Amino acid sequence: MTVPFRIPTTDLDYCLEQLLEHKPPKILPPETIQQLCHTLKTQLLSVPNIMPLQSPIAVVGDIHGQYHDLLEIFQIGGAPPTTNYLFLGDYVDRGYYSVETISLLITLKLRFPDRVFLIRGNHESRTITTNYGFYSEVLSKYNGSADVWSYITDLFDYLPLGATIDGKIFAAHGGLSPSCQQLDQIRALDRFREIPHDGIMADLVWSDPDTEIMDFKLSPRGAGYLFGLDVINKFCHENSLVQMIRAHQLCNEGYTSYWQGKCLTVWSAPNYCYRCGNKASVLEILHSNYDSKRTSTTTSNYEDRFDSTKICLRQGVLPGQFFNIFEASPENDEDTLKGKSVNGINSEDEYAVNNGDFFSGFFREKSRKQHVEYFL
Structure with missing residues (x-):
């Protein structure tokens, strides 16, 4: 029997320390990236194209190399392994920190394999990353070598294509x-x-x-299709689903609900490309018990935080779901003002490490932000 090779936990914690405890974050050496990618590829070989996941889980949309905003997400939703995360793709390109972003996500997936889940987006592609920033960023940060780009784009071929949540929700x-x-x-x-x-x-x-059509229509993107209400109704009926969750489209308010929550878009890159001024969100799915506002086991921590009925009406979500909305991190704003395309923000501040848990220690030193828009 073949035993999958695993990187020691201490090594993964050290990688997290380099990425999380330094400003600017320290990029990992090419040899380390190669080892991380190889290990994750061997593990993903046995993962199905559609992963069966369970709530509670936080669903994250496009990140696009906005590393500091990814850290904001973990402040809002909680750091792994205390929170389960499903990332819907588009980790790289556009932003200034694609290397750090994908390095952190790969390391987290290896460190907490049953808590962090990654699927593939359209930017997890050799062709797209060559044209939209990731390839050039790798060359800049690794002294003209494209090896790290090759390791990571090879890994992209192994990422699953979707997930189901509680057997009722399809995510792609x-x-x-x-x-x-x-x-x-x-x-x-x-x-x-x-x-x-x-x-x-x-x-x-x-x-x-597309709410203006009922069937399929060619997409103006030049790839894929626009799909309407009849399409998603039939797809959900044929597969015993109640909802589809996806990313892929910029949303000014951080999210969009179509057809009374039948389809949700979650967008997690605030102030996209450092100039769009949009909000971002994380979709928190507490349970899929749609006959009740709450269950004793999955929503007890949230009972005093929001009114489920008001959230459903305002955000167009199903019971047990809400969009946690946030804006760009201060570091994102600083990059915007300075037009930076370098690695980091030149600060000497470092965060203490408690109990040897580098990841949780990073956030333990920072106050947990409370975004109250969804309470209203």
Whole structure:
């Protein structure tokens, strides 16, 4: 029997220390990145195309190299392993810190494999990352070498294409495909390759919902499709689902609800590209007991924090769900003002490490932010 190779926990904690305890964060050496990617690839070989996950879980949309805003997400939702996270893809490109962002997520996935889950977006592609920033950033930060880009883009070929939550919710990066009516068709795909130009795999990462149509329509993006109400109703009926959650589209308020919550878009990159001025969100799914506002085991910590009925009406979500809305981190704002494209913000501040848990220690020193927009 083959025993998968695992990096010692102490080594993973050291990687987290380098990324989390320094300003600017220290990028990991190419040899370390290679080892991390190789180890994660061996583990992902046994992961199905659609991961079966359970609530409670926090769902995160596009990050696009906005490293400091990723740290904001962990302040808001809680640091792994105290919170389960599903990331919906588009970890790199556009922002100034794609290397640090994907390095942190890979390390967290290895350190907390049952708490952190990653799926593939349209930017997890060799072609896209060559044109939208990640490739150039790697060359800049690794003295002209593209090795780290090769290690990470090879890893992208192994990422799952979607997830189900409680067997009732389907999560993917983009949307639906006219070539796919059953989840089993996605489960049967050969995902271990570059994203093709068309077909089910391409549509999953490129398609978008459109409230103006009922069926499918070619997407103005040049890949994937627009899909309407009839499409998602049929897909949910055929697969015993109640909802689809996806990312892929910039939302000024951080989220969009379509068709009374039948489809949700979660966007997690505030002030996108350091100039759009948009808010961002994390979708928190506490339970999928849609016949009741709350359950004793999954929502007891939240009973005094929000009124489920008001949230459902205001945000267009299902019971047990809410969008936790946030704005850009101060470091994001500083990058915006200075137009920086360098690694970090040149601060000497470091955070204490408590009990040897570098990740939780980083956030233990910072007050947990309370974003109250969703309370109203």
